[in-house]
Amino acid sequence: xxxxxxxxxxxxxxxxxxxxxxxxxxxxxxxxxxxxxxxxxxxxxxxxxxxxxxxxxxxxxxxxxxxxxxxxxxxxxxxxxxxxxxxxxxxxxxxxxxxxxxxxxxxxxxxxxxxxxxxxxxxxxxxxxxxxxxxxxxxxxxxxxxxxxxxxxxxxxxxxxxxxxxxxxxxxxxxxxxxxxxxxxxxxxxxxxxxxxxxxxxxxxxxxxxxxxxxxxxxxxxxxxxxxxx
Amino acid sequence: xxxxxxxxxxxxxxxxxxxxxxxxxxxxxxxxxxxxxxxxxxxxxxxxxxxxxxxxxxxxxxxxxxxxxxxxxxxxxxxxxxxxxxxxxxxxxxxxxxxxxxxxxxxxxxxxxxxxxxxxxxxxxxxxxxxxxxxxxxxxxxxxxxxxxxxxxxxxxxxxxxxxxxxx
Numbered sequence: 001x002x003x004x005x006x007x008x009x010x011x012x013x014x015x016x017x018x019x020x021x022x023x024x025x026x027x028x029x030x031x032x033x034x035x036x037x038x039x040x041x042x043x044x045x046x047x048x049x050x051x052x053x054x055x056x057x058x059x060x061x062x063x064x065x066x067x068x069x070x071x072x073x074x075x076x077x078x079x080x081x082x083x084x085x086x087x088x089x090x091x092x093x094x095x096x097x098x099x100x101x102x103x104x105x106x107x108x109x110x111x112x113x114x115x116x117x118x119x120x121x122x123x124x125x126x127x128x129x130x131x132x133x134x135x136x137x138x139x140x141x142x143x144x145x146x147x148x149x150x151x152x153x154x155x156x157x158x159x160x161x162x163x164x165x166x167x168x169x170x171x172x173x174x175x176x177x178x179x180x181x182x183x184x185x186x187x188x189x190x191x192x193x194x195x196x197x198x199x200x201x202x203x204x205x206x207x208x209x210x211x212x213x214x215x216x217x218x219x220x221x222x223x224x225x226x227x228x229x230x
Numbered sequence: 231x232x233x234x235x236x237x238x239x240x241x242x243x244x245x246x247x248x249x250x251x252x253x254x255x256x257x258x259x260x261x262x263x264x265x266x267x268x269x270x271x272x273x274x275x276x277x278x279x280x281x282x283x284x285x286x287x288x289x290x291x292x293x294x295x296x297x298x299x300x301x302x303x304x305x306x307x308x309x310x311x312x313x314x315x316x317x318x319x320x321x322x323x324x325x326x327x328x329x330x331x332x333x334x335x336x337x338x339x340x341x342x343x344x345x346x347x348x349x350x351x352x353x354x355x356x357x358x359x360x361x362x363x364x365x366x367x368x369x370x371x372x373x374x375x376x377x378x379x380x381x382x383x384x385x386x387x388x389x390x391x392x393x394x395x396x397x398x
Binding site for chain 2: 002028
Protein backbone atom coordinates (compact mmCIF):
# COMPACT_ATOMS: atom_id res chain seq x y z
CA UNK A 1 0.00 0.00 0.00
CA UNK A 2 1.19 3.44 -0.97
CA UNK A 3 0.45 5.63 2.02
CA UNK A 4 2.19 3.52 4.69
CA UNK A 5 5.32 3.39 2.53
CA UNK A 6 5.24 7.13 2.00
CA UNK A 7 4.74 7.74 5.69
CA UNK A 8 7.57 5.35 6.54
CA UNK A 9 10.02 7.66 4.78
CA UNK A 10 8.64 10.92 6.17
CA UNK A 11 9.96 12.82 9.21
CA UNK A 12 8.14 11.91 12.40
CA UNK A 13 7.24 15.11 14.24
CA UNK A 14 5.31 13.74 17.18
CA UNK A 15 3.69 10.63 18.47
CA UNK A 16 0.72 10.75 20.79
CA UNK A 17 -1.66 8.17 22.16
CA UNK A 18 -4.02 8.62 19.25
CA UNK A 19 -1.65 8.81 16.33
CA UNK A 20 1.55 10.05 14.72
CA UNK A 21 2.27 13.31 12.96
CA UNK A 22 4.76 13.49 10.07
CA UNK A 23 6.18 16.20 7.85
CA UNK A 24 6.74 15.65 4.15
CA UNK A 25 6.53 17.18 0.69
CA UNK A 26 3.32 16.24 -1.08
CA UNK A 27 2.45 17.41 -4.60
CA UNK A 28 5.03 20.16 -4.19
CA UNK A 29 3.70 21.54 -0.92
CA UNK A 30 5.02 21.21 2.64
CA UNK A 31 2.52 18.85 4.21
CA UNK A 32 1.63 17.45 7.61
CA UNK A 33 0.40 13.86 7.61
CA UNK A 34 -1.67 12.79 10.57
CA UNK A 35 -1.82 9.02 10.92
CA UNK A 36 -4.21 7.29 13.30
CA UNK A 37 -2.53 3.94 13.61
CA UNK A 38 -4.28 0.72 14.56
CA UNK A 39 -4.65 0.02 18.25
CA UNK A 40 -4.14 -3.67 18.77
CA UNK A 41 -5.40 -3.52 22.33
CA UNK A 42 -8.86 -2.80 20.97
CA UNK A 43 -11.25 -5.22 19.37
CA UNK A 44 -10.53 -4.91 15.63
CA UNK A 45 -14.08 -4.12 14.55
CA UNK A 46 -14.45 -1.44 17.23
CA UNK A 47 -11.04 -0.02 16.44
CA UNK A 48 -11.85 0.34 12.77
CA UNK A 49 -15.18 2.03 13.51
CA UNK A 50 -13.74 4.41 16.10
CA UNK A 51 -10.69 5.35 14.06
CA UNK A 52 -12.75 5.91 10.95
CA UNK A 53 -15.28 8.01 12.82
CA UNK A 54 -12.61 10.18 14.44
CA UNK A 55 -10.89 10.77 11.09
CA UNK A 56 -14.18 11.74 9.48
CA UNK A 57 -15.17 14.04 12.35
CA UNK A 58 -11.82 15.77 12.28
CA UNK A 59 -12.02 16.45 8.60
CA UNK A 60 -15.67 17.57 8.67
CA UNK A 61 -14.99 19.98 11.54
CA UNK A 62 -12.08 21.53 9.68
CA UNK A 63 -14.22 22.11 6.61
CA UNK A 64 -17.07 23.53 8.68
CA UNK A 65 -14.74 25.97 10.38
CA UNK A 66 -13.20 27.06 7.08
CA UNK A 67 -16.60 27.67 5.58
CA UNK A 68 -17.45 29.90 8.53
CA UNK A 69 -14.35 31.95 7.81
CA UNK A 70 -12.16 30.50 10.58
CA UNK A 71 -8.55 29.72 9.66
CA UNK A 72 -7.76 26.02 9.86
CA UNK A 73 -5.26 23.94 7.86
CA UNK A 74 -6.26 23.12 4.30
CA UNK A 75 -6.83 19.39 3.83
CA UNK A 76 -5.21 18.05 0.66
CA UNK A 77 -6.06 14.34 0.82
CA UNK A 78 -7.61 11.79 3.14
CA UNK A 79 -6.84 8.08 2.97
CA UNK A 80 -9.67 6.26 4.74
CA UNK A 81 -7.90 2.90 4.53
CA UNK A 82 -4.84 3.90 6.54
CA UNK A 83 -6.67 6.77 8.31
CA UNK A 84 -4.18 9.40 7.26
CA UNK A 85 -4.98 13.07 6.79
CA UNK A 86 -2.68 15.07 4.51
CA UNK A 87 -2.94 18.74 5.34
CA UNK A 88 -1.21 22.05 4.88
CA UNK A 89 1.83 22.71 7.03
CA UNK A 90 1.42 26.15 8.54
CA UNK A 91 4.90 27.49 7.93
CA UNK A 92 6.53 30.33 9.80
CA UNK A 93 4.19 30.19 12.76
CA UNK A 94 4.36 30.02 16.52
CA UNK A 95 1.80 28.75 18.98
CA UNK A 96 -0.22 31.24 20.98
CA UNK A 97 1.25 29.55 24.02
CA UNK A 98 4.82 30.37 23.02
CA UNK A 99 3.78 33.88 22.05
CA UNK A 100 2.20 34.58 25.43
CA UNK A 101 5.15 33.08 27.29
CA UNK A 102 7.72 35.10 25.37
CA UNK A 103 5.67 38.31 25.61
CA UNK A 104 5.35 37.94 29.35
CA UNK A 105 9.04 37.13 29.74
CA UNK A 106 10.05 40.20 27.78
CA UNK A 107 8.44 42.20 30.55
CA UNK A 108 7.66 45.14 28.29
CA UNK A 109 4.31 46.91 28.37
CA UNK A 110 2.70 44.48 25.95
CA UNK A 111 -0.38 43.97 28.10
CA UNK A 112 -2.55 45.69 25.53
CA UNK A 113 -1.27 43.45 22.77
CA UNK A 114 -2.06 40.32 24.78
CA UNK A 115 -5.52 41.64 25.58
CA UNK A 116 -6.19 42.26 21.92
CA UNK A 117 -5.04 38.70 21.21
CA UNK A 118 -7.38 37.38 23.89
CA UNK A 119 -10.25 39.32 22.35
CA UNK A 120 -9.45 37.90 18.92
CA UNK A 121 -9.48 34.37 20.30
CA UNK A 122 -12.83 35.04 21.97
CA UNK A 123 -14.30 36.25 18.67
CA UNK A 124 -13.01 33.25 16.73
CA UNK A 125 -14.28 30.74 19.28
CA UNK A 126 -17.66 32.48 19.25
CA UNK A 127 -17.80 32.05 15.49
CA UNK A 128 -16.80 28.39 15.81
CA UNK A 129 -19.42 27.62 18.43
CA UNK A 130 -22.06 29.47 16.44
CA UNK A 131 -21.28 26.97 13.67
CA UNK A 132 -21.90 24.23 16.25
CA UNK A 133 -18.30 22.99 16.03
CA UNK A 134 -16.89 21.78 19.33
CA UNK A 135 -13.09 21.73 19.16
CA UNK A 136 -12.65 19.29 22.02
CA UNK A 137 -9.05 20.13 22.82
CA UNK A 138 -8.83 23.88 23.17
CA UNK A 139 -5.41 24.86 24.45
CA UNK A 140 -3.04 27.66 23.58
CA UNK A 141 -0.78 25.06 21.94
CA UNK A 142 -3.53 24.31 19.45
CA UNK A 143 -3.73 27.89 18.21
CA UNK A 144 -1.11 29.16 15.79
CA UNK A 145 -0.14 32.68 14.85
CA UNK A 146 0.86 32.66 11.21
CA UNK A 147 3.15 35.59 10.49
CA UNK A 148 2.39 37.30 7.20
CA UNK A 149 5.05 38.87 5.02
CA UNK A 150 3.82 42.44 5.39
CA UNK A 151 3.30 44.19 8.68
CA UNK A 152 -0.34 43.18 8.83
CA UNK A 153 -1.89 41.37 11.75
CA UNK A 154 -0.87 37.74 11.90
CA UNK A 155 -3.48 35.11 11.10
CA UNK A 156 -4.85 33.07 14.02
CA UNK A 157 -5.14 29.43 12.92
CA UNK A 158 -6.88 26.68 14.89
CA UNK A 159 -5.31 23.24 14.61
CA UNK A 160 -5.72 19.69 15.93
CA UNK A 161 -9.39 18.95 15.42
CA UNK A 162 -8.80 15.33 16.42
CA UNK A 163 -11.31 15.38 19.26
CA UNK A 164 -13.81 17.67 17.61
CA UNK A 165 -17.46 17.01 16.82
CA UNK A 166 -20.63 18.82 15.81
CA UNK A 167 -23.09 19.79 18.56
CA UNK A 168 -25.56 22.57 19.24
CA UNK A 169 -25.77 21.91 22.99
CA UNK A 170 -24.71 24.79 25.26
CA UNK A 171 -23.35 22.15 27.65
CA UNK A 172 -20.82 20.95 25.06
CA UNK A 173 -19.78 24.50 24.23
CA UNK A 174 -19.49 25.33 27.92
CA UNK A 175 -17.25 22.31 28.47
CA UNK A 176 -15.15 23.34 25.45
CA UNK A 177 -14.56 26.74 27.07
CA UNK A 178 -13.90 25.11 30.44
CA UNK A 179 -11.16 22.96 28.89
CA UNK A 180 -9.58 26.12 27.48
CA UNK A 181 -9.88 27.91 30.80
CA UNK A 182 -8.14 25.12 32.66
CA UNK A 183 -5.40 24.83 30.04
CA UNK A 184 -4.96 28.59 29.78
CA UNK A 185 -4.68 29.27 33.49
CA UNK A 186 -2.33 26.36 34.12
CA UNK A 187 0.02 27.17 31.22
CA UNK A 188 0.03 30.89 31.87
CA UNK A 189 -0.01 31.87 35.53
CA UNK A 190 -1.55 35.20 36.56
CA UNK A 191 -3.64 35.56 33.43
CA UNK A 192 -7.12 35.57 34.96
CA UNK A 193 -7.76 39.08 33.68
CA UNK A 194 -6.64 38.06 30.21
CA UNK A 195 -8.96 35.08 30.15
CA UNK A 196 -11.81 37.27 31.39
CA UNK A 197 -11.24 39.52 28.38
CA UNK A 198 -11.42 36.42 26.17
CA UNK A 199 -14.76 35.42 27.68
CA UNK A 200 -16.12 38.96 27.42
CA UNK A 201 -15.18 39.05 23.75
CA UNK A 202 -16.81 35.63 23.25
CA UNK A 203 -20.00 36.78 24.96
CA UNK A 204 -20.19 39.89 22.83
CA UNK A 205 -19.54 38.05 19.55
CA UNK A 206 -21.63 34.92 19.93
CA UNK A 207 -25.35 34.94 19.29
CA UNK A 208 -25.95 32.03 21.62
CA UNK A 209 -23.55 33.00 24.41
CA UNK A 210 -25.86 33.49 27.45
CA UNK A 211 -26.80 29.81 27.59
CA UNK A 212 -23.19 28.76 27.03
CA UNK A 213 -21.76 30.99 29.76
CA UNK A 214 -24.46 29.79 32.15
CA UNK A 215 -23.40 26.22 31.46
CA UNK A 216 -19.73 27.19 31.87
CA UNK A 217 -20.51 28.51 35.35
CA UNK A 218 -22.31 25.26 36.16
CA UNK A 219 -19.41 23.14 34.87
CA UNK A 220 -16.94 25.14 36.94
CA UNK A 221 -18.83 24.07 40.04
CA UNK A 222 -18.29 20.41 39.18
CA UNK A 223 -15.03 18.52 39.14
CA UNK A 224 -12.28 17.95 41.68
CA UNK A 225 -12.28 19.74 44.98
CA UNK A 226 -15.57 21.39 44.33
CA UNK A 227 -18.49 21.35 46.64
CA UNK A 228 -21.63 20.09 44.90
CA UNK A 229 -23.83 21.69 47.48
CA UNK A 230 -26.49 23.52 45.48
CA UNK B 231 5.09 24.02 -21.49
CA UNK B 232 3.25 20.98 -20.32
CA UNK B 233 3.61 20.10 -16.64
CA UNK B 234 4.56 16.66 -15.40
CA UNK B 235 4.66 15.61 -11.78
CA UNK B 236 5.39 12.33 -10.04
CA UNK B 237 2.82 11.30 -7.45
CA UNK B 238 4.68 10.81 -4.17
CA UNK B 239 2.25 8.15 -3.02
CA UNK B 240 2.62 6.23 -6.28
CA UNK B 241 6.21 6.84 -7.37
CA UNK B 242 5.87 4.96 -10.67
CA UNK B 243 2.91 7.14 -11.71
CA UNK B 244 3.08 10.56 -13.33
CA UNK B 245 0.48 13.22 -14.04
CA UNK B 246 0.94 15.45 -17.08
CA UNK B 247 -1.18 18.52 -17.78
CA UNK B 248 -1.36 20.20 -21.19
CA UNK B 249 -3.24 23.47 -21.71
CA UNK B 250 -4.71 24.77 -24.97
CA UNK B 251 -6.59 27.95 -25.86
CA UNK B 252 -8.39 29.15 -29.03
CA UNK B 253 -9.52 25.60 -29.55
CA UNK B 254 -11.76 25.17 -32.60
CA UNK B 255 -12.53 21.45 -32.53
CA UNK B 256 -13.81 20.88 -29.01
CA UNK B 257 -16.75 18.82 -30.26
CA UNK B 258 -14.48 16.48 -32.22
CA UNK B 259 -12.09 16.07 -29.27
CA UNK B 260 -14.97 15.35 -26.94
CA UNK B 261 -16.23 12.67 -29.29
CA UNK B 262 -12.75 11.15 -29.56
CA UNK B 263 -12.44 11.08 -25.77
CA UNK B 264 -15.77 9.33 -25.41
CA UNK B 265 -14.72 6.76 -28.00
CA UNK B 266 -11.58 6.12 -26.02
CA UNK B 267 -9.17 7.50 -28.62
CA UNK B 268 -7.61 10.07 -26.33
CA UNK B 269 -6.02 8.62 -23.25
CA UNK B 270 -6.60 11.63 -21.05
CA UNK B 271 -9.22 13.59 -19.13
CA UNK B 272 -10.52 16.66 -20.95
CA UNK B 273 -11.12 19.39 -18.38
CA UNK B 274 -12.74 22.79 -18.71
CA UNK B 275 -9.96 25.18 -17.62
CA UNK B 276 -12.30 28.12 -16.98
CA UNK B 277 -13.40 26.29 -13.84
CA UNK B 278 -9.87 25.81 -12.52
CA UNK B 279 -7.89 27.97 -10.13
CA UNK B 280 -4.48 26.40 -10.70
CA UNK B 281 -2.50 23.25 -11.58
CA UNK B 282 -2.28 22.14 -7.93
CA UNK B 283 -6.04 21.55 -7.90
CA UNK B 284 -5.68 19.13 -10.80
CA UNK B 285 -2.87 17.27 -9.03
CA UNK B 286 -5.03 16.82 -5.94
CA UNK B 287 -7.87 15.45 -8.06
CA UNK B 288 -5.56 13.12 -9.98
CA UNK B 289 -3.87 11.88 -6.82
CA UNK B 290 -7.22 11.03 -5.26
CA UNK B 291 -8.35 9.32 -8.47
CA UNK B 292 -5.25 7.14 -8.68
CA UNK B 293 -5.59 6.25 -5.01
CA UNK B 294 -9.23 5.25 -5.37
CA UNK B 295 -8.48 3.26 -8.50
CA UNK B 296 -5.72 1.36 -6.70
CA UNK B 297 -7.96 0.57 -3.74
CA UNK B 298 -10.91 -0.27 -6.00
CA UNK B 299 -13.10 2.50 -4.59
CA UNK B 300 -13.71 4.79 -7.56
CA UNK B 301 -17.13 6.37 -7.80
CA UNK B 302 -17.05 6.52 -11.62
CA UNK B 303 -16.15 3.93 -14.24
CA UNK B 304 -12.77 5.12 -15.50
CA UNK B 305 -9.75 6.90 -14.12
CA UNK B 306 -10.25 9.91 -16.41
CA UNK B 307 -13.90 10.21 -15.37
CA UNK B 308 -12.80 10.01 -11.75
CA UNK B 309 -10.36 12.91 -12.20
CA UNK B 310 -13.14 15.11 -13.57
CA UNK B 311 -15.50 14.01 -10.79
CA UNK B 312 -12.91 14.79 -8.12
CA UNK B 313 -12.59 18.37 -9.33
CA UNK B 314 -16.20 19.05 -8.44
CA UNK B 315 -17.22 20.27 -4.97
CA UNK B 316 -20.32 18.07 -5.06
CA UNK B 317 -20.97 14.36 -5.11
CA UNK B 318 -23.18 14.49 -8.20
CA UNK B 319 -21.37 12.86 -11.13
CA UNK B 320 -23.42 14.36 -13.98
CA UNK B 321 -23.12 17.80 -12.49
CA UNK B 322 -19.34 17.35 -12.26
CA UNK B 323 -19.13 16.43 -15.93
CA UNK B 324 -21.30 19.33 -17.01
CA UNK B 325 -19.23 21.85 -15.08
CA UNK B 326 -15.70 20.48 -15.25
CA UNK B 327 -15.75 18.38 -18.38
CA UNK B 328 -15.68 20.07 -21.77
CA UNK B 329 -18.65 21.00 -23.92
CA UNK B 330 -18.82 21.19 -27.71
CA UNK B 331 -18.65 24.99 -27.71
CA UNK B 332 -15.61 25.37 -25.44
CA UNK B 333 -12.57 27.32 -26.63
CA UNK B 334 -10.00 26.09 -24.12
CA UNK B 335 -9.09 22.66 -22.87
CA UNK B 336 -6.81 21.20 -20.25
CA UNK B 337 -5.77 17.64 -21.00
CA UNK B 338 -4.75 15.55 -17.99
CA UNK B 339 -2.87 12.33 -18.60
CA UNK B 340 -1.93 9.80 -15.95
CA UNK B 341 0.92 7.64 -17.20
CA UNK B 342 3.54 5.28 -15.93
CA UNK B 343 6.75 5.92 -17.77
CA UNK B 344 8.83 9.02 -18.33
CA UNK B 345 8.04 9.24 -22.03
CA UNK B 346 6.28 12.33 -23.28
CA UNK B 347 5.60 11.25 -26.86
CA UNK B 348 1.89 11.34 -26.21
CA UNK B 349 2.08 15.11 -25.67
CA UNK B 350 2.86 15.69 -29.34
CA UNK B 351 0.29 13.05 -30.32
CA UNK B 352 -2.39 14.93 -28.43
CA UNK B 353 -1.25 18.34 -29.66
CA UNK B 354 -1.57 17.03 -33.21
CA UNK B 355 -5.24 16.28 -32.54
CA UNK B 356 -6.04 19.67 -31.01
CA UNK B 357 -6.81 22.60 -33.33
CA UNK B 358 -5.64 25.25 -30.92
CA UNK B 359 -2.67 26.95 -29.32
CA UNK B 360 -0.70 25.41 -26.47
CA UNK B 361 -0.15 27.55 -23.36
CA UNK B 362 2.10 27.02 -20.35
CA UNK B 363 0.01 25.19 -17.76
CA UNK B 364 0.80 27.79 -15.10
CA UNK B 365 -1.19 30.29 -17.19
CA UNK B 366 -4.44 28.43 -16.48
CA UNK B 367 -5.56 31.09 -14.02
CA UNK B 368 -5.65 33.59 -16.89
CA UNK B 369 -8.49 31.52 -18.35
CA UNK B 370 -10.40 31.13 -15.07
CA UNK B 371 -13.88 32.47 -14.69
CA UNK B 372 -13.73 33.43 -11.01
CA UNK B 373 -17.40 34.34 -10.78
CA UNK B 374 -18.37 30.84 -11.78
CA UNK B 375 -15.91 29.29 -9.36
CA UNK B 376 -16.71 31.32 -6.25
CA UNK B 377 -19.18 29.63 -3.98
CA UNK B 378 -19.90 29.87 -0.26
CA UNK B 379 -16.23 29.40 0.64
CA UNK B 380 -15.24 32.58 2.41
CA UNK B 381 -12.03 31.67 4.14
CA UNK B 382 -8.72 32.68 2.72
CA UNK B 383 -7.42 32.10 -0.78
CA UNK B 384 -9.81 30.56 -3.30
CA UNK B 385 -7.45 27.70 -4.13
CA UNK B 386 -7.34 26.61 -0.48
CA UNK B 387 -11.12 26.63 -0.21
CA UNK B 388 -11.55 24.68 -3.43
CA UNK B 389 -8.91 22.05 -2.62
CA UNK B 390 -10.18 21.55 0.92
CA UNK B 391 -13.70 21.00 -0.38
CA UNK B 392 -12.46 18.51 -2.98
CA UNK B 393 -10.59 16.52 -0.34
CA UNK B 394 -13.46 16.24 2.13
CA UNK B 395 -16.63 16.11 0.05
CA UNK B 396 -17.07 12.35 0.24
CA UNK B 397 -17.82 12.46 3.95
CA UNK B 398 -19.96 15.55 4.02
